[in-house]
Amino acid sequence: MTTTTHAPASVPAAIHPAYDPTPSIPRLITELVQEDFWARYAQVRGDAPHFDADYLANRKRTALLLRAVIADIVALAAPGNTAAAADAASAANAVRSGDWRLQLPAEAARTWLRDQYLEWQHSEAPHPPNCPGGCRGSGLVMQAQIWQDDGVAVHAEPSDCLRGEEPDPHGPDCRCHGDGRRWNAERREYALCDIYTPNPAYEPPQPVASDDPWSTGPYRDERPF
Template sequence: MGNARYDVVRRDGLVIPAGYDVKGPCERPNCNTEINRGLDALCGDRPGIPEHGCGGYFCDKELYTAPEGQTGWRCTDCAGTPQDEPETEPQDDPAAYSPTPHIPRLLTEMCIAESQTGITGRAHDDYRRAQRRTVLLLRAVIADLLALARPEDTRAAGDAARAALAVRHHDWLTRGISADEAREWLRAEYAHWEQNPVHHPRCPGGCQGSGIVESIQVWQDDGIPLDVEPADCNRGRPQDPHLSDCVCHGSGRIPVPGHPHEMVRCPGETIPGPGQPQPAPEPAYAAVGTSPWYDEPPF
Protein backbone atom coordinates (compact mmCIF):
# COMPACT_ATOMS: atom_id res chain seq x y z
CA MET A 1 0.00 0.00 0.00
CA GLY A 2 3.10 2.28 0.23
CA ASN A 3 2.29 5.56 1.98
CA ALA A 4 -1.45 4.93 1.88
CA ARG A 5 -1.52 2.67 4.97
CA TYR A 6 1.15 1.45 7.37
CA ASP A 7 1.65 0.84 11.12
CA VAL A 8 3.81 3.04 13.38
CA VAL A 9 5.02 2.55 16.95
CA ARG A 10 4.68 5.68 19.08
CA ARG A 11 6.63 6.81 22.12
CA ASP A 12 3.93 5.45 24.43
CA GLY A 13 4.36 1.99 22.89
CA LEU A 14 1.05 2.02 21.03
CA VAL A 15 0.94 0.68 17.46
CA ILE A 16 -1.46 2.71 15.35
CA PRO A 17 -2.35 2.65 11.64
CA ALA A 18 -1.18 5.69 9.68
CA GLY A 19 -1.00 6.92 6.09
CA TYR A 20 -3.01 9.25 3.92
CA ASP A 21 -5.68 6.53 3.48
CA VAL A 22 -6.25 6.24 7.24
CA LYS A 23 -8.85 8.55 8.75
CA GLY A 24 -9.05 9.59 12.37
CA PRO A 25 -9.82 12.50 14.68
CA CYS A 26 -7.44 15.37 15.39
CA GLU A 27 -5.45 14.56 18.55
CA ARG A 28 -5.86 18.01 20.04
CA PRO A 29 -8.22 17.73 23.06
CA ASN A 30 -11.76 18.93 22.34
CA CYS A 31 -11.10 19.02 18.59
CA ASN A 32 -13.29 16.60 16.62
CA THR A 33 -12.02 17.46 13.13
CA GLU A 34 -11.58 14.35 11.00
CA ILE A 35 -8.17 14.12 9.32
CA ASN A 36 -6.08 11.77 7.22
CA ARG A 37 -3.01 10.47 9.04
CA GLY A 38 -0.63 11.43 6.27
CA LEU A 39 2.63 13.33 6.54
CA ASP A 40 0.80 16.64 6.08
CA ALA A 41 -1.01 16.03 9.40
CA LEU A 42 2.04 14.73 11.32
CA CYS A 43 3.78 16.68 14.06
CA GLY A 44 7.38 15.69 13.46
CA ASP A 45 9.95 14.92 10.81
CA ARG A 46 8.98 11.25 10.41
CA PRO A 47 6.18 8.89 11.55
CA GLY A 48 6.51 6.91 14.75
CA ILE A 49 9.13 8.39 17.07
CA PRO A 50 10.41 11.52 15.31
CA GLU A 51 13.60 13.32 16.26
CA HIS A 52 11.63 16.57 16.47
CA GLY A 53 7.92 16.78 17.33
CA CYS A 54 5.57 14.52 19.27
CA GLY A 55 4.49 12.19 16.43
CA GLY A 56 0.80 13.01 16.80
CA TYR A 57 -1.65 13.79 14.02
CA PHE A 58 -3.51 17.10 13.96
CA CYS A 59 -5.79 19.19 11.76
CA ASP A 60 -4.53 22.20 9.82
CA LYS A 61 -5.63 24.63 12.51
CA GLU A 62 -3.28 23.03 15.04
CA LEU A 63 -0.13 22.80 12.89
CA TYR A 64 2.67 25.29 12.31
CA THR A 65 5.76 25.33 10.12
CA ALA A 66 8.81 23.65 11.67
CA PRO A 67 11.63 25.85 13.00
CA GLU A 68 14.48 26.78 10.68
CA GLY A 69 16.76 23.83 9.98
CA GLN A 70 14.01 21.26 10.65
CA THR A 71 11.40 19.67 8.40
CA GLY A 72 7.71 18.85 8.67
CA TRP A 73 5.09 20.49 10.87
CA ARG A 74 4.71 21.12 14.61
CA CYS A 75 1.60 21.04 16.76
CA THR A 76 0.67 23.88 19.08
CA ASP A 77 2.58 22.43 22.04
CA CYS A 78 5.74 21.51 20.12
CA ALA A 79 5.81 24.83 18.27
CA GLY A 80 5.49 26.77 21.52
CA THR A 81 2.65 28.87 20.08
CA PRO A 82 -0.39 29.57 22.31
CA GLN A 83 -3.43 27.82 20.92
CA ASP A 84 -5.81 30.77 20.86
CA GLU A 85 -3.35 33.57 20.02
CA PRO A 86 -2.39 34.77 16.53
CA GLU A 87 1.22 34.83 15.39
CA THR A 88 3.24 37.56 17.05
CA GLU A 89 4.32 39.16 13.77
CA PRO A 90 1.42 40.45 11.63
CA GLN A 91 1.51 39.71 7.93
CA ASP A 92 -0.17 42.89 6.70
CA ASP A 93 2.97 44.48 5.25
CA PRO A 94 1.72 46.87 2.55
CA ALA A 95 5.08 46.66 0.75
CA ALA A 96 4.96 42.87 0.38
CA TYR A 97 3.97 43.28 -3.28
CA SER A 98 4.55 46.38 -5.36
CA PRO A 99 2.32 46.76 -7.23
CA THR A 100 -0.30 44.52 -5.66
CA PRO A 101 -1.08 41.61 -8.01
CA HIS A 102 -4.48 41.58 -9.70
CA ILE A 103 -6.09 38.33 -8.51
CA PRO A 104 -8.42 37.86 -11.53
CA ARG A 105 -5.38 38.04 -13.81
CA LEU A 106 -3.51 35.54 -11.61
CA LEU A 107 -6.46 33.16 -11.86
CA THR A 108 -6.49 33.51 -15.65
CA GLU A 109 -2.75 32.88 -15.88
CA MET A 110 -3.06 29.91 -13.52
CA CYS A 111 -5.89 28.29 -15.51
CA ILE A 112 -4.01 28.71 -18.78
CA ALA A 113 -0.83 27.24 -17.29
CA GLU A 114 -2.86 24.35 -15.83
CA SER A 115 -4.25 23.58 -19.28
CA GLN A 116 -0.69 23.48 -20.66
CA THR A 117 0.50 20.87 -18.15
CA GLY A 118 -1.64 18.18 -19.80
CA ILE A 119 -0.21 18.63 -23.29
CA THR A 120 1.52 15.43 -24.42
CA GLY A 121 3.46 14.80 -27.58
CA ARG A 122 3.50 18.49 -28.55
CA ALA A 123 5.49 20.12 -25.77
CA HIS A 124 8.80 19.37 -24.11
CA ASP A 125 8.78 17.96 -20.58
CA ASP A 126 10.63 21.03 -19.34
CA TYR A 127 7.86 23.26 -20.71
CA ARG A 128 5.16 21.27 -18.92
CA ARG A 129 7.21 21.31 -15.73
CA ALA A 130 7.59 25.09 -15.98
CA GLN A 131 3.82 25.44 -16.46
CA ARG A 132 3.22 23.25 -13.41
CA ARG A 133 5.54 25.48 -11.39
CA THR A 134 3.60 28.53 -12.59
CA VAL A 135 0.38 26.97 -11.28
CA LEU A 136 1.93 26.31 -7.87
CA LEU A 137 3.52 29.76 -7.75
CA LEU A 138 0.37 31.72 -8.59
CA ARG A 139 -1.76 29.57 -6.27
CA ALA A 140 0.67 30.39 -3.45
CA VAL A 141 0.65 34.11 -4.29
CA ILE A 142 -3.15 34.19 -4.13
CA ALA A 143 -3.05 32.43 -0.75
CA ASP A 144 -0.44 34.93 0.43
CA LEU A 145 -2.57 37.88 -0.69
CA LEU A 146 -5.56 36.49 1.20
CA ALA A 147 -3.43 36.05 4.31
CA LEU A 148 -2.13 39.62 4.03
CA ALA A 149 -5.71 40.87 3.85
CA ARG A 150 -6.54 38.99 7.09
CA PRO A 151 -3.47 39.32 9.33
CA GLU A 152 -5.38 38.02 12.37
CA ASP A 153 -6.17 34.72 10.61
CA THR A 154 -3.32 32.35 11.54
CA ARG A 155 -4.81 29.56 9.46
CA ALA A 156 -4.67 31.71 6.31
CA ALA A 157 -1.02 32.49 7.09
CA GLY A 158 -0.34 28.78 7.50
CA ASP A 159 -2.03 27.98 4.19
CA ALA A 160 0.11 30.62 2.45
CA ALA A 161 3.29 29.19 3.98
CA ARG A 162 2.37 25.65 2.92
CA ALA A 163 1.61 26.81 -0.60
CA ALA A 164 5.00 28.53 -0.73
CA LEU A 165 6.70 25.37 0.53
CA ALA A 166 4.96 23.39 -2.23
CA VAL A 167 6.75 25.60 -4.77
CA ARG A 168 10.06 24.99 -2.99
CA HIS A 169 9.38 21.26 -2.99
CA HIS A 170 8.77 21.44 -6.75
CA ASP A 171 12.18 23.16 -7.07
CA TRP A 172 13.81 20.44 -4.95
CA LEU A 173 14.67 22.94 -2.20
CA THR A 174 14.58 20.74 0.88
CA ARG A 175 16.21 23.02 3.47
CA GLY A 176 13.71 23.78 6.22
CA ILE A 177 12.71 27.44 6.63
CA SER A 178 10.19 29.25 8.78
CA ALA A 179 6.75 30.28 7.60
CA ASP A 180 7.75 33.95 7.30
CA GLU A 181 10.88 33.05 5.34
CA ALA A 182 8.84 30.85 3.01
CA ARG A 183 6.45 33.69 2.23
CA GLU A 184 9.27 36.19 1.71
CA TRP A 185 10.94 33.71 -0.65
CA LEU A 186 7.63 33.33 -2.50
CA ARG A 187 7.32 37.09 -3.06
CA ALA A 188 10.85 37.26 -4.47
CA GLU A 189 10.07 34.36 -6.82
CA TYR A 190 6.87 36.06 -7.96
CA ALA A 191 8.76 39.30 -8.67
CA HIS A 192 11.25 37.30 -10.76
CA TRP A 193 8.37 35.63 -12.60
CA GLU A 194 6.81 39.00 -13.39
CA GLN A 195 10.12 40.44 -14.63
CA ASN A 196 10.87 37.40 -16.78
CA PRO A 197 7.50 36.51 -18.26
CA VAL A 198 6.94 33.47 -20.44
CA HIS A 199 4.14 34.32 -22.86
CA HIS A 200 2.11 31.39 -24.12
CA PRO A 201 -0.11 31.21 -27.22
CA ARG A 202 -3.20 32.15 -25.17
CA CYS A 203 -1.60 35.05 -23.29
CA PRO A 204 -4.26 37.33 -21.70
CA GLY A 205 -2.44 40.34 -23.16
CA GLY A 206 -3.14 39.19 -26.73
CA CYS A 207 0.48 38.74 -27.89
CA GLN A 208 -0.13 35.08 -28.88
CA GLY A 209 3.16 34.07 -27.30
CA SER A 210 5.42 36.66 -28.93
CA GLY A 211 5.62 39.05 -25.96
CA ILE A 212 4.90 41.96 -28.35
CA VAL A 213 1.57 43.65 -29.07
CA GLU A 214 0.50 46.48 -31.34
CA SER A 215 -0.05 49.60 -29.27
CA ILE A 216 -1.95 52.65 -30.53
CA GLN A 217 0.13 55.80 -30.03
CA VAL A 218 -1.91 58.45 -31.89
CA TRP A 219 -5.67 58.74 -32.42
CA GLN A 220 -7.93 61.07 -34.30
CA ASP A 221 -10.28 63.01 -32.07
CA ASP A 222 -13.06 60.62 -33.15
CA GLY A 223 -11.09 57.61 -31.84
CA ILE A 224 -9.71 56.26 -35.14
CA PRO A 225 -6.09 55.10 -34.67
CA LEU A 226 -3.46 56.92 -36.74
CA ASP A 227 -0.20 55.44 -35.46
CA VAL A 228 0.31 51.87 -34.21
CA GLU A 229 3.71 50.75 -32.89
CA PRO A 230 5.00 47.52 -31.28
CA ALA A 231 5.12 47.47 -27.48
CA ASP A 232 5.87 44.98 -24.71
CA CYS A 233 2.89 42.83 -23.75
CA ASN A 234 1.78 43.36 -20.15
CA ARG A 235 -0.01 39.98 -20.03
CA GLY A 236 -3.42 41.59 -19.50
CA ARG A 237 -2.48 43.57 -16.39
CA PRO A 238 -5.03 46.40 -15.99
CA GLN A 239 -3.56 49.88 -16.26
CA ASP A 240 -3.99 52.44 -13.51
CA PRO A 241 -6.90 54.78 -14.35
CA HIS A 242 -6.33 58.50 -14.89
CA LEU A 243 -8.19 60.59 -12.31
CA SER A 244 -10.21 63.76 -12.88
CA ASP A 245 -7.30 65.98 -11.76
CA CYS A 246 -5.09 64.57 -14.51
CA VAL A 247 -4.32 66.75 -17.53
CA CYS A 248 -6.46 64.37 -19.61
CA HIS A 249 -9.41 64.70 -17.15
CA GLY A 250 -9.58 60.92 -16.89
CA SER A 251 -9.70 60.04 -20.59
CA GLY A 252 -6.10 58.83 -20.89
CA ARG A 253 -5.53 60.97 -24.04
CA ILE A 254 -4.43 64.55 -24.64
CA PRO A 255 -4.40 66.70 -27.81
CA VAL A 256 -1.22 66.94 -29.86
CA PRO A 257 0.16 70.52 -29.69
CA GLY A 258 -0.49 72.18 -33.03
CA HIS A 259 -2.74 69.31 -34.18
CA PRO A 260 -6.08 69.76 -32.38
CA HIS A 261 -7.65 66.78 -34.16
CA GLU A 262 -5.00 64.28 -33.00
CA MET A 263 -4.64 62.68 -29.58
CA VAL A 264 -1.73 60.91 -27.88
CA ARG A 265 -1.38 58.91 -24.68
CA CYS A 266 -1.50 61.02 -21.53
CA PRO A 267 1.71 60.97 -19.45
CA GLY A 268 -0.37 61.01 -16.27
CA GLU A 269 0.58 64.47 -14.98
CA THR A 270 -1.78 66.22 -12.57
CA ILE A 271 -3.16 69.71 -13.08
CA PRO A 272 -1.37 72.24 -10.81
CA GLY A 273 -3.64 73.57 -8.09
CA PRO A 274 -4.04 77.16 -6.93
CA GLY A 275 -0.74 78.67 -5.85
CA GLN A 276 1.34 75.93 -7.48
CA PRO A 277 3.83 76.87 -10.23
CA GLN A 278 2.44 76.52 -13.74
CA PRO A 279 4.54 74.83 -16.44
CA ALA A 280 6.13 77.21 -18.89
CA PRO A 281 4.35 77.13 -22.28
CA GLU A 282 6.29 75.93 -25.29
CA PRO A 283 7.20 78.72 -27.74
CA ALA A 284 4.82 78.93 -30.68
CA TYR A 285 6.23 80.05 -33.99
CA ALA A 286 3.87 81.70 -36.44
CA ALA A 287 5.40 80.33 -39.63
CA VAL A 288 8.16 78.13 -40.93
CA GLY A 289 11.48 79.97 -40.78
CA THR A 290 10.75 81.95 -37.61
CA SER A 291 12.26 79.29 -35.32
CA PRO A 292 15.72 80.24 -33.96
CA TRP A 293 16.92 76.75 -35.00
CA TYR A 294 15.46 76.88 -38.50
CA ASP A 295 18.74 77.68 -40.28
CA GLU A 296 20.87 75.24 -38.28
CA PRO A 297 22.05 72.08 -40.05
CA PRO A 298 20.30 68.88 -38.98
CA PHE A 299 23.58 67.27 -37.78
Protein backbone atom coordinates (compact mmCIF):
# COMPACT_ATOMS: atom_id res chain seq x y z
CA MET A 1 0.00 0.00 0.00
CA THR A 2 1.37 3.39 -0.98
CA THR A 3 0.45 6.46 0.97
CA THR A 4 0.54 9.70 -0.93
CA THR A 5 0.84 12.97 0.96
CA HIS A 6 -0.22 16.16 -0.70
CA ALA A 7 1.98 19.10 0.23
CA PRO A 8 0.67 22.65 -0.17
CA ALA A 9 1.44 24.25 -3.50
CA SER A 10 3.49 26.95 -1.87
CA VAL A 11 5.01 27.23 1.57
CA PRO A 12 4.35 30.65 3.10
CA ALA A 13 7.46 32.64 3.82
CA ALA A 14 8.46 33.30 7.39
CA ILE A 15 6.68 36.34 8.75
CA HIS A 16 9.85 37.59 10.43
CA PRO A 17 13.15 35.90 9.59
CA ALA A 18 15.47 36.23 12.55
CA TYR A 19 18.80 37.24 11.03
CA ASP A 20 19.70 36.89 7.36
CA PRO A 21 22.59 36.55 7.21
CA THR A 22 23.40 35.65 10.80
CA PRO A 23 25.90 38.17 12.23
CA SER A 24 29.34 37.01 13.28
CA ILE A 25 29.43 36.84 17.07
CA PRO A 26 33.20 37.64 17.22
CA ARG A 27 32.55 40.80 15.19
CA LEU A 28 29.60 41.72 17.38
CA ILE A 29 31.80 41.34 20.46
CA THR A 30 34.44 43.60 18.89
CA GLU A 31 31.85 46.28 18.18
CA LEU A 32 30.24 45.86 21.60
CA VAL A 33 33.55 46.29 23.43
CA GLN A 34 34.48 49.39 21.44
CA GLU A 35 31.07 51.03 21.85
CA ASP A 36 31.14 50.31 25.58
CA PHE A 37 34.67 51.73 25.83
CA TRP A 38 33.71 55.01 24.17
CA ALA A 39 30.60 55.25 26.34
CA ARG A 40 32.60 54.81 29.57
CA TYR A 41 35.78 56.63 28.55
CA ALA A 42 34.42 60.10 29.26
CA GLN A 43 33.00 58.98 32.59
CA VAL A 44 36.35 57.56 33.67
CA ARG A 45 38.23 60.68 32.60
CA GLY A 46 35.69 62.84 34.40
CA ASP A 47 34.96 65.15 31.47
CA ALA A 48 31.67 63.64 30.26
CA PRO A 49 29.92 67.06 30.32
CA HIS A 50 32.29 68.19 27.54
CA PHE A 51 31.17 65.35 25.24
CA ASP A 52 28.15 65.63 23.00
CA ALA A 53 25.24 64.08 24.88
CA ASP A 54 23.87 62.33 21.79
CA TYR A 55 27.29 60.83 21.06
CA LEU A 56 27.54 59.23 24.50
CA ALA A 57 23.89 58.12 24.45
CA ASN A 58 24.34 56.46 21.04
CA ARG A 59 27.44 54.62 22.20
CA LYS A 60 25.64 53.31 25.30
CA ARG A 61 22.55 52.26 23.34
CA THR A 62 24.58 50.49 20.66
CA ALA A 63 26.47 48.53 23.31
CA LEU A 64 23.18 47.39 24.86
CA LEU A 65 21.78 46.57 21.42
CA LEU A 66 24.73 44.42 20.37
CA ARG A 67 24.78 42.68 23.75
CA ALA A 68 21.12 41.76 23.26
CA VAL A 69 21.70 40.56 19.69
CA ILE A 70 24.46 38.21 20.87
CA ALA A 71 22.12 36.79 23.53
CA ASP A 72 19.37 36.40 20.93
CA ILE A 73 21.62 34.52 18.49
CA VAL A 74 22.73 32.17 21.29
CA ALA A 75 19.09 31.54 22.19
CA LEU A 76 18.16 30.87 18.56
CA ALA A 77 20.92 28.25 18.36
CA ALA A 78 19.31 26.34 21.26
CA PRO A 79 15.51 26.58 20.82
CA GLY A 80 14.86 24.34 23.81
CA ASN A 81 16.94 26.40 26.21
CA THR A 82 14.35 28.50 28.04
CA ALA A 83 17.00 30.19 30.18
CA ALA A 84 18.82 31.47 27.08
CA ALA A 85 15.53 32.73 25.64
CA ALA A 86 14.78 34.55 28.90
CA ASP A 87 18.24 36.12 28.91
CA ALA A 88 17.74 37.33 25.33
CA ALA A 89 14.38 38.84 26.20
CA SER A 90 15.81 40.57 29.28
CA ALA A 91 18.66 42.01 27.21
CA ALA A 92 16.19 43.24 24.59
CA ASN A 93 14.05 44.88 27.27
CA ALA A 94 17.19 46.53 28.67
CA VAL A 95 17.51 48.33 25.33
CA ARG A 96 13.86 49.35 25.58
CA SER A 97 14.42 50.66 29.12
CA GLY A 98 17.24 52.85 27.83
CA ASP A 99 14.79 54.21 25.22
CA TRP A 100 12.19 54.88 27.94
CA ARG A 101 9.88 52.27 26.42
CA LEU A 102 7.58 49.84 28.20
CA GLN A 103 8.72 46.27 28.72
CA LEU A 104 7.42 43.57 26.35
CA PRO A 105 6.83 39.83 26.68
CA ALA A 106 9.77 37.64 25.68
CA GLU A 107 8.95 36.89 22.02
CA ALA A 108 7.69 40.39 21.31
CA ALA A 109 10.83 41.90 22.83
CA ARG A 110 13.11 39.70 20.73
CA THR A 111 11.16 40.48 17.55
CA TRP A 112 11.45 44.19 18.30
CA LEU A 113 15.17 43.75 18.92
CA ARG A 114 15.76 42.24 15.48
CA ASP A 115 14.02 45.19 13.85
CA GLN A 116 16.21 47.57 15.84
CA TYR A 117 19.38 45.74 14.81
CA LEU A 118 18.37 45.88 11.15
CA GLU A 119 17.64 49.59 11.52
CA TRP A 120 21.05 50.15 13.14
CA GLN A 121 22.81 48.22 10.36
CA HIS A 122 21.24 50.41 7.67
CA SER A 123 21.55 53.70 9.50
CA GLU A 124 23.72 56.45 8.04
CA ALA A 125 26.25 56.26 10.87
CA PRO A 126 26.31 52.85 12.62
CA HIS A 127 29.86 53.47 13.88
CA PRO A 128 31.08 56.43 15.97
CA PRO A 129 32.61 59.36 14.08
CA ASN A 130 35.99 58.58 15.66
CA CYS A 131 35.84 54.90 14.65
CA PRO A 132 39.31 53.28 14.78
CA GLY A 133 38.66 51.75 11.36
CA GLY A 134 38.66 55.15 9.69
CA CYS A 135 35.10 54.95 8.33
CA ARG A 136 34.14 58.23 10.08
CA GLY A 137 30.91 56.67 11.26
CA SER A 138 29.66 55.33 7.93
CA GLY A 139 30.48 51.69 8.72
CA LEU A 140 32.09 51.32 5.28
CA VAL A 141 35.67 51.58 4.05
CA MET A 142 37.26 51.07 0.66
CA GLN A 143 38.97 47.67 0.47
CA ALA A 144 41.10 46.25 -2.32
CA GLN A 145 39.35 43.39 -4.12
CA ILE A 146 41.60 42.62 -7.08
CA TRP A 147 45.40 42.65 -7.36
CA GLN A 148 47.78 42.23 -10.29
CA ASP A 149 50.20 39.32 -10.21
CA ASP A 150 52.87 41.74 -8.95
CA GLY A 151 50.74 42.58 -5.90
CA VAL A 152 49.52 46.02 -7.02
CA ALA A 153 45.84 46.61 -6.17
CA VAL A 154 43.79 47.51 -9.25
CA HIS A 155 40.22 47.53 -7.92
CA ALA A 156 38.60 48.45 -4.59
CA GLU A 157 35.01 48.39 -3.34
CA PRO A 158 33.16 49.56 -0.22
CA SER A 159 33.38 46.91 2.51
CA ASP A 160 32.28 46.59 6.11
CA CYS A 161 34.49 48.54 8.49
CA LEU A 162 36.22 46.24 10.96
CA ARG A 163 36.86 49.06 13.46
CA GLY A 164 40.60 48.87 13.02
CA GLU A 165 40.87 45.10 13.46
CA GLU A 166 42.62 42.85 10.99
CA PRO A 167 40.37 40.46 9.07
CA ASP A 168 40.13 37.00 10.59
CA PRO A 169 42.72 34.75 8.90
CA HIS A 170 41.69 31.84 6.69
CA GLY A 171 43.08 28.40 7.44
CA PRO A 172 45.35 26.43 5.09
CA ASP A 173 42.39 24.25 4.14
CA CYS A 174 40.53 27.25 2.66
CA ARG A 175 40.24 27.58 -1.10
CA CYS A 176 42.72 30.46 -0.83
CA HIS A 177 45.20 28.22 1.06
CA GLY A 178 45.21 30.73 3.92
CA ASP A 179 46.47 33.72 1.89
CA GLY A 180 43.15 35.56 1.83
CA ARG A 181 43.45 35.90 -1.95
CA ARG A 182 42.60 33.53 -4.80
CA TRP A 183 44.58 33.33 -8.04
CA ASN A 184 42.64 33.62 -11.30
CA ALA A 185 44.83 31.98 -13.93
CA GLU A 186 42.61 33.10 -16.81
CA ARG A 187 42.81 36.80 -15.88
CA ARG A 188 46.24 36.47 -14.28
CA GLU A 189 45.20 38.37 -11.18
CA TYR A 190 44.32 37.80 -7.53
CA ALA A 191 40.81 38.25 -6.12
CA LEU A 192 39.83 38.69 -2.49
CA CYS A 193 38.74 35.48 -0.76
CA ASP A 194 35.89 36.97 1.24
CA ILE A 195 34.51 33.78 2.79
CA TYR A 196 36.48 31.10 4.61
CA THR A 197 35.44 27.95 2.73
CA PRO A 198 37.11 24.75 4.02
CA ASN A 199 37.91 22.15 1.38
CA PRO A 200 36.70 18.70 2.56
CA ALA A 201 39.37 17.06 0.39
CA TYR A 202 42.20 18.94 2.11
CA GLU A 203 44.83 16.71 3.67
CA PRO A 204 47.21 18.29 6.19
CA PRO A 205 50.92 17.67 5.64
CA GLN A 206 52.15 14.57 7.39
CA PRO A 207 54.93 14.96 9.97
CA VAL A 208 58.30 13.63 8.97
CA ALA A 209 59.54 10.82 11.21
CA SER A 210 62.86 11.42 12.87
CA ASP A 211 65.61 8.92 13.58
CA ASP A 212 67.14 11.26 16.15
CA PRO A 213 67.29 9.30 19.45
CA TRP A 214 66.81 12.56 21.35
CA SER A 215 63.58 13.32 19.54
CA THR A 216 60.40 13.15 21.66
CA GLY A 217 58.08 12.64 18.70
CA PRO A 218 57.73 12.55 14.94
CA TYR A 219 58.02 16.35 14.60
CA ARG A 220 61.80 16.56 15.14
CA ASP A 221 61.35 18.28 18.47
CA GLU A 222 64.30 19.92 20.17
CA ARG A 223 66.30 17.96 22.69
CA PRO A 224 64.79 18.17 26.18
CA PHE A 225 67.99 19.80 27.53
